[in-house]
Amino acid sequence: MAARTHRVLPGFGLALGYTLVYLSLLILLPLGGLILKASELGFAQIIDIALGERSLAAFRVTFGASFLAAAVNAFFGLIVAWILVRYPFPGKRFVDALVDLPFALPTAVAGITLATLYAGNGWLGRWIEPLGFKVAYTPLGIVVALTFITLPFVVRTLQPVIEDIETEVEEAAASLGASRWQTFARVIFPAIFPALLTGFALAFARAVGEYGSVIFIAGNLPLISEIVPLLIISKLEQYDVLGATALAVVMLALSFILLLAVNVLQWWTANRHKNDEPLEVAAAKASGGGE
Amino acid sequence: MKSNRATQEPRWVRYGLLTVGLGFLFFFLGLPLVAVFVEALAQGVPLYLEALKEPETRSAIGLTIGIALAVLPFNIVFGVAAAWAIAKFDFKGKSVLITLIDLPFAVSPVVAGLVFILLFGAQGWFGPWLSAHEVKIIFAVPGMILATLFITFPFIARELIPLMQAQGKDEEEAAVSLGASGWQMFRRVTLPNIKWGLLYGVILSNARAMGEFGAVSVVSGHIRGETNTLPLHVEILYNEYNAVGAFAAASILALLALVTLVAKTVVEWRMKRETEMLNAVLAPEKT
Numbered sequence: 001m002a003a004r005t006h007r008v009l010p011g012f013g014l015a016l017g018y019t020l021v022y023l024s025l026l027i028l029l030p031l032g033g034l035i036l037k038a039s040e041l042g043f044a045q046i047i048d049i050a051l052g053e054r055s056l057a058a059f060r061v062t063f064g065a066s067f068l069a070a071a072v073n074a075f076f077g078l079i080v081a082w083i084l085v086r087y088p089f090p091g092k093r094f095v096d097a098l099v100d101l102p103f104a105l106p107t108a109v110a111g112i113t114l115a116t117l118y119a120g121n122g123w124l125g126r127w128i129e130p131l132g133f134k135v136a137y138t139p140l141g142i143v144v145a146l147t148f149i150t151l152p153f154v155v156r157t158l159q160p161v162i163e164d165i166e167t168e169v170e171e172a173a174a175s176l177g178a179s180r181w182q183t184f185a186r187v188i189f190p191a192i193f194p195a196l197l198t199g200f201a202l203a204f205a206r207a208v209g210e211y212g213s214v215i216f217i218a219g220n221l222p223l224i225s226e227i228v229p230l231l232i233i234s235k236l237e238q239y240d241v242l243g244a245t246a247l248a249v250v251m252l253a254l255s256f257i258l259l260l261a262v263n264v265l266q267w268w269t270a271n272r273h274k275n276d277e278p279l280e281v282a283a284a285k286a287s288g289g290g291e
Numbered sequence: 292m293k294s295n296r297a298t299q300e301p302r303w304v305r306y307g308l309l310t311v312g313l314g315f316l317f318f319f320l321g322l323p324l325v326a327v328f329v330e331a332l333a334q335g336v337p338l339y340l341e342a343l344k345e346p347e348t349r350s351a352i353g354l355t356i357g358i359a360l361a362v363l364p365f366n367i368v369f370g371v372a373a374a375w376a377i378a379k380f381d382f383k384g385k386s387v388l389i390t391l392i393d394l395p396f397a398v399s400p401v402v403a404g405l406v407f408i409l410l411f412g413a414q415g416w417f418g419p420w421l422s423a424h425e426v427k428i429i430f431a432v433p434g435m436i437l438a439t440l441f442i443t444f445p446f447i448a449r450e451l452i453p454l455m456q457a458q459g460k461d462e463e464e465a466a467v468s469l470g471a472s473g474w475q476m477f478r479r480v481t482l483p484n485i486k487w488g489l490l491y492g493v494i495l496s497n498a499r500a501m502g503e504f505g506a507v508s509v510v511s512g513h514i515r516g517e518t519n520t521l522p523l524h525v526e527i528l529y530n531e532y533n534a535v536g537a538f539a540a541a542s543i544l545a546l547l548a549l550v551t552l553v554a555k556t557v558v559e560w561r562m563k564r565e566t567e568m569l570n571a572v573l574a575p576e577k578t
Contacts, residue, residue, distance in 0.1 A: 010473035015376040030406035104548035106502025209399025212504030229401035259397040
């Protein structure tokens with residue numbers, strides 16, 4: 001109660017009240033309506049719908065392609081973040097700004113462009129298809145679209161963390177006899193790993209729900225290249241509102257779990273620096289002291 | 292240059308990483324961006340301009356701008372209010388509230404559209420009442436505005452909360468104790484402090500509002516000339532094998548994305564400069 005009497009600034013009640021009412025009306029009430037609608041079905045029936053042949057295949061495609069896309073971005077995103085922070089090269093500011101393109105470019109534009117590029121007669125498709133890879137209108141196309149859409153996440157979560165690494169630690173490791181690779185594997189990588197995982201999780205979470213960019217390049221064949229968001233829409237168009245609701249509620253539950261995981265990861269990243277090992281310990285570890 | 296050797300990779304590794312990283316960005320970002328404009332102009336400039344003059348394309352542009360403008364004030368008011376409460380005061384359940392604000396980021400756009408159909412659609416909770424009063428929300432513009440509001444909900448608040456937390460509340464407390472009214476304090480102290488952060492959030496949420504596809508697609512009903520935004524119009528033209536028309540419309544959206552990126556970079560630069568100036572002023576003098 002002491003805090004209440006010491007409050008000098010005005011507007012707390014109004015600001016918090018407005019925030020809560022607006023949040024409740026726009027976000028919580030509609031999501032609550034979805035859950036209420038799903039409860040008409042009951043838990044067993046929801047699971048039944050989600051595990052139907054077509055739905056199960058869609059979940060497998062959605063989560064499999066999202067995982068692959070997030071993994072591709074974790075690998076290349078680490079390299080991109082590293083060169084953007086550490087290496088000088090001409091046009092760096094332009095490249096840095098361009099990384100955010102997938103956030104700014106509408107997903108439908110990305111979808112039709114990627115489909116055109118990777119089609120059999122497209123700029124990339126005409127080189128890739130003779131090699132035996134069909135990208136457009138296959139599950140591989142879904143991975144390509146999701147890789148594009150989620151490209152900035154890993155880069156943007158890693159950049160500030162790499163900037164924060166103090167070069168003294170690397171110098172100490174080197175002076176204790178660590179090779180550059182050992183320094184990377186034992187000092188740098190452990191320091192950036194939580195951020196890498198956060199970026200991966202953010203990319204994965206975004207990819208799972210993506211719709212606009214995927215439908216143009218996927219081919220959308222049931223059981224093969226149909227994603228869950230598309231299946232929800234096609235159920236809706238066949239007036240199977242309950243079926244769509246069941247799938248949506250499962251997606252929502254999985255999104256919640258992912259959001260929770262991202263929050264835990266971010267907390268881990270933020271708290272990591274507090275109990276960092278003393279400089280000498282990290283350096284000694286890198287120089288092979290652990291063996 | 293000895294210290295350099297210790298903290299830098301061998302030359303071949305550096306060039307290798309640069310090649311792989313920039314090559315990846317070239318194939319995944321550069322090429323698609325160029326392709327939009329090449330495809331739009333594939334049949335020549337006159338046909339491109341012709342495609343842009345189509346009445347349906349023009350009405351789609353109008354609707355896209357209209358929805359973005361309608362959404363903007365809601366997002367600004369909510370963003371500022373939420374950031375004010377969260378950054379300047381302590382209360383129970385604050386971290387839960389922050390997580391809830393992030394919620395729309397985790398929800399699939401398709402699900403975001405579906406929830407409004409369940410509320411306001413013909414068989415939805417409020418459907419019978421709405422149709423009795425001849426109010427149309429689903430398959431009409433109000434539903435598209437609602438879906439866009441849902442999708443763009445977190446953007447401005449997310450930018451302002453960390454910014455206002457970092458700024459603390461000393462300046463506002465000083466203003467109030469010197470006798471400023473709440474409105475005076477906000478206009479003279481808070482707003483100048485947060486203007487770049489606010490603009491940054493506006494840029495991001497606006498880009499999303501104009502480009503949103505999935506959520507708007509579910510509630511729009513795809514009525515040509517009435518409920519077609521530019522991204523939805525791109526889909527229709529593309530599915531009709533009208534490549535020039537589709538990419539012409541897409542090129543406007545791509546230009547918009549480029550403008551967004553430039554504006555975002557400029558604002559980022561301004562924010563960085565202001566923090567640096569602030570730090571220079573606040574830093575204790577070292578002798």
